[in-house]
Amino acid sequence: MSAPIIRVEELTVSLNTDDHQRNIIDSISFDMFPKEIMGLVGESGSGKTMTALSIMQLLPKTIKICGGSIWYEDKDLLKMTSREIRTIRGNKIAMIFQNPRMALNPLMRVGDQIARAVCLHCEVSSEKSKSMAVELMSQVGIPDAESRARSYPHQLSGGMAQRVLIAMMLACKPKLLIADEPTTGLDVTIQAQIFKLIKEIQSEIGVAVLLITHDFGVVSEVCDRVGVMYAGQIMEISSVIDVFTNPKHPYTQRLLKSILRVDRKSDLDTNKALSPISAVFDSPGCRFASQCDCVRPECLWERPKIYTDSPGHSVYCFNYSRDNK
Amino acid sequence: MEPLLRVKDLHKHYKDGRYTVHAVNGVNFDIFPGEAVGLVGESGCGKSTTARCILMLEQPTHGKIIFKNQDLAAMSEHPLRSWRRFFQIVFQDPNESLNPRFNVKRTLKEPLFLHGLYQDSHQLGELMKRVTLEIEHLERYPHQLSGGQKQRVGIARAISTSPDFVVLDEPTSSLDMSLRIHILSLLRRLQREMNMAYLFISHDLSTVHNLCNRVLVMYLGRIIEMGTSEDVFNNPQHIYTRALLSAIPIPDPAIKRKRILLQGETPNSRDIEVGCSLQKRCPYVRQECSFPVPYTDLGKRHLVACVLAGSEIINGS
Ligand SMILES: Nc1ncnc2c1ncn2[C@@H]1O[C@H](COP(=O)(O)OP(=O)(O)OP(=O)(O)O)[C@@H](O)[C@H]1O
Ligand SMILES: Nc1ncnc2c1ncn2[C@@H]1O[C@H](COP(=O)(O)OP(=O)(O)OP(=O)(O)O)[C@@H](O)[C@H]1O
Ligand code: SF4
Ligand SMILES: [Mg+2]
Ligand SMILES: [Mg+2]
Numbered sequence: 001m002s003a004p005i006i007r008v009e010e011l012t013v014s015l016n017t018d019d020h021q022r023n024i025i026d027s028i029s030f031d032m033f034p035k036e037i038m039g040l041v042g043e044s045g046s047g048k049t050m051t052a053l054s055i056m057q058l059l060p061k062t063i064k065i066c067g068g069s070i071w072y073e074d075k076d077l078l079k080m081t082s083r084e085i086r087t088i089r090g091n092k093i094a095m096i097f098q099n100p101r102m103a104l105n106p107l108m109r110v111g112d113q114i115a116r117a118v119c120l121h122c123e124v125s126s127e128k129s130k131s132m133a134v135e136l137m138s139q140v141g142i143p144d145a146e147s148r149a150r151s152y153p154h155q156l157s158g159g160m161a162q163r164v165l166i167a168m169m170l171a172c173k174p175k176l177l178i179a180d181e182p183t184t185g186l187d188v189t190i191q192a193q194i195f196k197l198i199k200e201i202q203s204e205i206g207v208a209v210l211l212i213t214h215d216f217g218v219v220s221e222v223c224d225r226v227g228v229m230y231a232g233q234i235m236e237i238s239s240v241i242d243v244f245t246n247p248k249h250p251y252t253q254r255l256l257k258s259i260l261r262v263d264r265k266s267d268l269d270t271n272k273a274l275s276p277i278s279a280v281f282d283s284p285g286c287r288f289a290s291q292c293d294c295v296r297p298e299c300l301w302e303r304p305k306i307y308t309d310s311p312g313h314s315v316y317c318f319n320y321s322r323d324n325k
Numbered sequence: 326m327e328p329l330l331r332v333k334d335l336h337k338h339y340k341d342g343r344y345t346v347h348a349v350n351g352v353n354f355d356i357f358p359g360e361a362v363g364l365v366g367e368s369g370c371g372k373s374t375t376a377r378c379i380l381m382l383e384q385p386t387h388g389k390i391i392f393k394n395q396d397l398a399a400m401s402e403h404p405l406r407s408w409r410r411f412f413q414i415v416f417q418d419p420n421e422s423l424n425p426r427f428n429v430k431r432t433l434k435e436p437l438f439l440h441g442l443y444q445d446s447h448q449l450g451e452l453m454k455r456v457t458l459e460i461e462h463l464e465r466y467p468h469q470l471s472g473g474q475k476q477r478v479g480i481a482r483a484i485s486t487s488p489d490f491v492v493l494d495e496p497t498s499s500l501d502m503s504l505r506i507h508i509l510s511l512l513r514r515l516q517r518e519m520n521m522a523y524l525f526i527s528h529d530l531s532t533v534h535n536l537c538n539r540v541l542v543m544y545l546g547r548i549i550e551m552g553t554s555e556d557v558f559n560n561p562q563h564i565y566t567r568a569l570l571s572a573i574p575i576p577d578p579a580i581k582r583k584r585i586l587l588q589g590e591t592p593n594s595r596d597i598e599v600g601c602s603l604q605k606r607c608p609y610v611r612q613e614c615s616f617p618v619p620y621t622d623l624g625k626r627h628l629v630a631c632v633l634a635g636s637e638i639i640n641g642s
Contacts (some may be wrong), residue, residue: 043501143589157590187367187528189587192572196586214502217574241578258503260531262558262573263580268510268535274503276471 004031005175005208011068013054022281025050026232037202037209039219042229045277048212052178056095057085094174098181100161104153110164111149114171121172136167140197159190173205180212195222216259228252231277231287238313248315251288294319328355329489329522335388337374344595348374350546361516361523363533366543367591372526376492380412381405410440410486417495419475423467429478430463433485440486456481456511473504484515494526509536530573534558542566545602546594552627562623562634565603609633
């Protein structure tokens with residue numbers, strides 16, 4: 001297997017308020033390989049966005065990285081100067097967001113915004129960058145690209161605005177694209193178009209994609225591998241096939257049981273409700289312990305060690321790691 | 326059995342500058358006592374507007390809302406007020422629908438007082454138990470409750486007057502998946518215990534499939550297909566329904582499906598035209614589609630407004 005393009009090692013991120021510090025990301029580790037699509041799933045508040053923003057070094061002011069490393073091609077992003085970061089962010093690593101309109105400048109025509117991205121990344125005249133912008137727009141499936149290039153962001157639908165962001169991303173030919181719930185709020189028929197586009201681009205330019213979602217349907221159809229997060233911890237990482245056919249972690253198993261499918265009826269009365277994630281952040285052990293059916297005494301005060309079930313399938317749970325010692 | 330609710334030729338138009346938005350454009354359906362009917366469709370197709378008109382939160386532009394043999398649309402404000410205890414609504418976002426300055430007790434008491442149904446605090450305790458909340462929660466304010474708890478308060482408020490009919494407008498869309506299934510099972514239990522009819526609005530077809538007996542599929546202000554959940558989900562006959570269903574990703578890597586991709590974006594409900602509203606996006610479009618398309622009844626009231634309904638072209642291959 002080729003070397004990972006990004007390596008997150010024991011990343012810990014904390015939110016400091018007046019009276020206490022809370023690790024909203026608690027020592028997570030994962031690798032991403034070139035050209036793969038890796039999903040990051042988990043319920044609201046589990047830390048998916050903060051993981052992405054840590055890689056981008058775009059965390060809000062109140063939130064600080066307080067441990068770990070993020071390796072990009074042998075360099076630790078966390079030890080770089082802000083100028084060095086800028087050569088990587090938006091260049092080698094790009095991100096698209098849940099609300100594409102917010103990421104665009106509301107006062108500037110979208111064609112000009114793409115052209116500016118082109119100028120930043122390729123050495124071309126501004127004249128040339130404008131025609132390249134229109135080309136990129138039709139490449140991402142925007143009809144009438146020439147006239148749409150003159151639109152302002154508020155004149156575009158959510159789906160079109162997301163295509164514009166994808167076109168800007170294409171201008172810089174990144175090695176890693178982070179997509180944070182890029183279709184939330186869009187209709188499913190538009191969602192299907194956007195994911196088709198992301199997959200096409202991914203295979204064309206060979207970019208790796210970290211796709212954040214809470215939809216296991218999307219994981220199944222779009223991703224190669226997936227990491228399952230709960231309350232700031234990664235619980236399980238595996239291939240997509242394994243997560244559905246051989247889920248190991250009690251949380252993953254619970255989550256999979258709560259999925260409703262459109263192609264068949266499920267039993268609605270099977271699961272107990274989980275408590276809100278915010279209630280479990282201060283536990284020193286496994287953050288799923290208070291809701292886990294397989295809980296052991298050590299789960300409450302010690303962090304589970306990694307257990308490798310098979311190559312590429314890791315689980316953080318004492319039910320397995322105990323036998324592994 | 327007599328329908329509890331009959332919606333007849335419902336229209337709701339809005340003025341938007343020099344345009345007219347045909348948010349609801351000639352909708353007909355019945356709801357029978359105790360049944361759960363799903364209303365699905367993409368954003369902006371007119372689901373919430375339909376609901377607001379049925380509940381007379383807005384005056385329809387045209388049409389009849391016959392509830393227990395009375396036309397609500399023709400009723401004046403005063404008698405309508407006393408009818409309101411029989412039909413209620415639960416909204417998508419409990420943060421918007423609950424008053425942040427009211428504790429749960431006050432939120433629940435209000436509709437009961439309004440309809441002269443309030444007896445004692447014991448009644449509120451019973452209501453809390455029904456929706457699996459604790460009595461202590463009565464003293465709490467919305468910011469002291471989790472999302473799932475707030476949504477349960479919204480449900481408790483809606484069922485407090487023992488309505489026959491409840492509209493649920495995306496009640497689980499703001500919830501995480503592990504919570505969603507609990508709210509759905511709660512809703513289903515309440516429906517059975519209290520024999521209420523539901524109109525369950527959602528763009529999440531998986532949820533509707535799991536809760537509803539019948540489904541209405543809406544596109545640009547019209548219902549383009551309706552039938553039992555079984556018929557619509559297992560044997561959809563409108564191209565739009567088929568495209569919509571095929572776009573939903575299935576959480577099972579063993580399943581590979583053929584996707585029907587619609588061209589372009591959902592048009593605006595002010596660009597309405599004669600004929601099938603899907604004609605500009607439909608990969609199967611033909612000449613007949615530009616004339617008004619009547620419903621084809623495929624049996625068991627499975628109605629489909631598509632010229633290809635039941636044909637080889639859809640069902641062959
Ligand atoms: N700007 C902020 N200030 C303080 N805390 C925050 C901020 N943004 C997020 N958090 C907290 O950090 C934790 C992780 O949040 P994060 O946004 O990463 O979750 P997420 O998995 O992306 O959830 P969602 O699915 O809702 O987007 C949560 O407990 C959240 O409350
Ligand atoms: N008060 C209003 N004034 C003008 N237009 C309106 C008004 N309310 C709704 N509309 C328009 O009517 C159409 C239908 O809106 P409606 O809210 O019923 O859709 P919906 O199916 O509930 O969508 P969603 O899934 O996004 O909630 C939309 O085009 C909307 O912009
Ligand atoms: S580590 Fe313990 S509490 Fe956590 S999932 Fe495993 S068994 Fe459950
Ligand atoms: Mg997020
Ligand atoms: Mg709505």
